[in-house]
Amino acid sequence: MKVLRPHSVDDALELYERHPDAVPLAGGTDFMVAWNGGSENGRLILDLSALASWRRIRDTPSMLRLGALVTHWQLQQETLVKKKFPLLVDACATIGGRQIQSRGTLGGNIANASPAGDTFAPLAVYDARVRLRSAAGRRKLPFMDVFAGVKKTHLRPGELIELVELDFPKKPARQFFRKVGTRSASAISKTVAAGLLWLRRDGTVRELRFALGSMAPTVRRLYSVESFLLGKKPTPRVVKEAVALLEADVDPIDDLRSTRFYRMEVSRNLLRAFLRSGS
Ligand SMILES: Cc1cc2nc3c(=O)[nH]c(=O)nc-3n(C[C@H](O)[C@H](O)[C@H](O)COP(=O)(O)OP(=O)(O)OC[C@H]3O[C@@H](n4cnc5c(N)ncnc54)[C@H](O)[C@@H]3O)c2cc1C
Numbered sequence: 001m002k003v004l005r006p007h008s009v010d011d012a013l014e015l016y017e018r019h020p021d022a023v024p025l026a027g028g029t030d031f032m033v034a035w036n037g038g039s040e041n042g043r044l045i046l047d048l049s050a051l052a053s054w055r056r057i058r059d060t061p062s063m064l065r066l067g068a069l070v071t072h073w074q075l076q077q078e079t080l081v082k083k084k085f086p087l088l089v090d091a092c093a094t095i096g097g098r099q100i101q102s103r104g105t106l107g108g109n110i111a112n113a114s115p116a117g118d119t120f121a122p123l124a125v126y127d128a129r130v131r132l133r134s135a136a137g138r139r140k141l142p143f144m145d146v147f148a149g150v151k152k153t154h155l156r157p158g159e160l161i162e163l164v165e166l167d168f169p170k171k172p173a174r175q176f177f178r179k180v181g182t183r184s185a186s187a188i189s190k191t192v193a194a195g196l197l198w199l200r201r202d203g204t205v206r207e208l209r210f211a212l213g214s215m216a217p218t219v220r221r222l223y224s225v226e227s228f229l230l231g232k233k234p235t236p237r238v239v240k241e242a243v244a245l246l247e248a249d250v251d252p253i254d255d256l257r258s259t260r261f262y263r264m265e266v267s268r269n270l271l272r273a274f275l276r277s278g279s
Contacts, residue, residue, distance in 0.1 A: 017135035022046040027103035068107025087122035090177040107161040120219035121194035124211035133162040147218035176274040190258035215250040224248040
């Protein structure tokens, strides 16, 4: 196995342009599983781990910038992330065990594009943006536009994830994260949900954002439910109607971890629990 290990971002981008078939390596927690299975034998590796600037978390007055190499463990330690983006912290705390959290990175989780990526539902409701770099320049994608399908992204050849941008949200009235797996530790999601809700003084919905992972090839925002609830009070009758709309936005499958039926039932229960939680 040949490994290229650049020490600057410019060198990394230049090497990736020259070797577009190289496999970027961050924490290696997804890559090593594939390598062990034999699918990556003989590939040229572009090891990003020496890019110190991509390990940083920086704040501006309006947002946080999370470098692609920030680990799930680092995200759980950072005061500003805990204060402003608790759903992301909750998600990171459910990823594998402590060893996986200490090596696995946010950029690797996104680039791996698993339908069960646990950071995705929180990033979807926080309206994250993903900044990409290549030797040709920079571009930004709204988080929801990164994914093209199971394990597929819209990254172009020679492009790397540089960082994730998160605008500081206004304080929500309610927030929610729940991962449902076979057991409470080290489990891959059967379904994973994140929600943010802002209410007006009269109790009507000012804004709702709700996302589900593991319920379709890519993470889904429940846009039908979100727009249905705008301006309405989440009374039992309204919540019942909203929950019935969930099906419009997701398309789960039967697989070795769960069934379509179970995933739908649990997701409906999670949405109902979130919408009724303040009443
Ligand atoms: C035992 C175990 C348990 C796990 N549990 C969970 C879990 O509960 N939830 C969950 O979501 N995941 C889980 N994972 C998956 C994995 O740990 C995460 O997806 C992790 O965030 C991957 O990050 P990494 O840095 O290790 O990625 P790597 O393995 O280094 O890379 C993953 C992929 O992303 C690409 N890549 C990495 N960085 C970049 C970049 N900056 N730009 C472009 N492409 C890039 C690589 O080429 C590769 O294709 C688990 C894995 C294991 C082995």
